[in-house]
Amino acid sequence: MSLNSKVPSGPIKDSWDKHRFDMKLINPANKRKYKIIVVGTGLAGGAAAASLAELGYNVEAFTYNDSARRAHSIAAQGGINAAKNYPNDGDSIWRLFYDTVKGGDFRSREANVYRLAQVSNSIIDQCVAQGVPFAREYGGLLDNRSFGGAQVSRTFYARGQTGQQLLLGAYSALMRQVHLGKVKLFVRKEMKDLIIIDGKARGITTRDLVSGKVESYTADAVILATGGYGNVFFLSTNAQACNVTAAYRAYKKGAFFANPCYTQIHPTCIPVSGDHQSKLTLMSESLRNDGRIWVPKKEGDKRPPNQIPENERDYYLERKYPSFGNLSPRDISSRSAKEVCDEGRGVSSTGYGVYLDFKDAIQRLGKKAIEEKYGNLFEMYERIKGDDPYETPMQIYPASHYTMGGLWVDYNLMSTIPGLHVLGEANFSDHGANRLGASALMQGLADGYFVIPYTIADYLANNTPFDKIDTDHPEVKKVEADVKANTDKLMSINGKQTPTQFHRKLGAVMWDNVGMGRNEAGLKKVIKEIPKIREEFWQDLKITGTKEDLNIVLEKAGRVADFLEFAEVMAWDALERDESCGAHFREEHQYPDGEAKRDDENFCHVAAWEYKGVGVKPVRHIEPLEFKDVKLAVRSYK
């Protein structure tokens, strides 16, 4: 099967406009004849569900949380990028496009990224119109700040709660449509499988998390906006329930999974404190605007930070990357932190931590200014660590944060399964091998508000009429039976270990071998190891309670079961991508100074994996990447 990206021909600047004109429309009176399922109510899903309903489609929206407002988009702190150029510092759509392609280490699809940069400005307009309280200057205009990987200030923010405010904007639009009856919202229901009839995505099967009932919903098209798979590492900055199940089930049904090895490790998280740890907390990258990152110059220097004199500190990012300094992109900052810790210069009780110091910024701007910018982040840090960052430098360390890989989609955001569209972090398209800060919110909202409302019409119009499918259809019944059989199998093992124990085991081998640094030997080892953990899981898992009830252990087991299969695809992708690019750092491929060394001759492509069975090596397909507008170059932030 060849992967057709459906990128419009002609100059990139006109491609989205041209494509919008070329796509079919559905007249307003006919839109109400279609039904669309949206799984996930975060920025991408919430925005899509609301926007599609506003246009007149009938929408059914699903979340496993108790409310649509709880999706993990809410936790994004720092901000959202847009090419408004309000500060008059040289920004433009072209520059945002260029920075994103470069930041992604030339592994993203140019046309998608250009469209993203183009609609970024509409997102800000839209959110302000919804009443999102962005930070403002005294003159009443919007304030901007700078973020990693950019030399302009293009990031809009709402204190340290930008994700929350943007999500509440999308949520409010969604609530309005629920009230108008155009969206049917289903909470505490988890998608367990995808229904495909005559080769098209026509519905989903869910498990009601309160009653345990397995139910199916059918529609004319399905949208997955189900987030990323960062929890494959067990410890990550993701919420506890974030999982790969929806995307993985679609993959098992024929959707290709693209670039699963591109996982972003965020440089500024609170370090691990012990075995009890259930998650890692992110400290917004915006802190790097004013905080300076350092470690002691001497190995094993155990003095408290305030007693280490200036000339014995190594501000290693400022030293290695003078022009970007503490604002170097995430992958570079993360690897540099790992390097200094591996050299034995790390701080914190485990030796895996570096300082993020605000002393100079407080002296320069005053405590009050710092408090205004980062007050809530400092409080959060103090609550978790018990230290006051106004007095003692913060300790930070990288942690799994975001996954650039995801289900393969074409320019219309449709997967390899006709009718199955994938938005936000769940797809792969815009960030290449590394995402820049404040770009996730931008992409989620771009997909939901400004891309899918156009592209889905083209799919629906081209495939009309749709056969009517009800929930008695034999294929629907078959999928339901499969879901039930899977649950029964999990419940019947009656072994000794909990789902969390298996998750922890998987996470440990993934972090060691498919984490910040990867090499051939480690990846080959982990490909042998994962099936062993999986086998043990299916023989020794213990679940208490019943399946006809709210059962948190069963929920977790189902998610871990899918991670245990998915992890293998990730490892295969990391092994076969025999180059370093962005966040995918193969230790064999680096420049003498430790920079990632790309191999454009052999790997300037998207790798999209096709499922062939559990434990069977999936088939790797290629979508070549062409760079017509940005010249392939060695990424340099020096």
Added chain:
Amino acid sequence: MKITLHIWRQKNSQERGFMEKHFLDDVSEDMSFLEMLDILNERLIKEGKEAIAFDHDCREGICGACSLTINGTPHGPERATTTCQLHMRKFKDGDTIYVEPFRSKVFKVIKDLVVDRDSLDKIMQAGGYVGISTGNPQDANALPIAKKKADLAMDSAACIGCGACVAACPNGAAMLFVSAKINQYAQLPQGQPENKRRVLKMVRAMDDHGFGACTNMYECEAACPKSISVRFISRMNVNFWKAVLLEE
């Protein structure tokens, strides 16, 4: 640390609940409160017992899912802190802790410590939005907003919708939650066209769902993990009466 726990167990919304006693002797002070419950749950599963159900997700104090009443206080003893951000260093070795679901007639217990807060979404559906659709509104900077107003809007927009204010209120009122949303829009020019309509609809939805009335006890502000101020309730009342008197 050694900790004795009394935890509310309830099979479902129909059956009666009861307190169940547990003892943990290996609690680290760096653990979060929910990590302590994780450890207890791991032990229960291994003993073949049913794990204690509780709502939680982001574990960084922003999603609003976690919802325990700890020693009688929603989200526990630490001010301006969600349960997931409460750490065991706030307790002492040998402490006894009582853990219950959020207490409110409106929030029905679904199981153990999990409650149904759907009514909060219902209030939002009644009017918690600016009634515009996705499209091409004016340029974001075409609408200057004084920093003070924007900041005040943000102060109340910080609400995470956890429902602690309801659980803390002796009357089971949702006034702090509703006023937070009303005030956000009332401060902003975008919210003006629907200001009256919004306050009437949301307050009526609040009454319809069985939430109580405010008698100025201020328990809500004390329990609020985001320190939303009760001043917003008086602002909402002003808005509400203006709307009632001027309703066409």
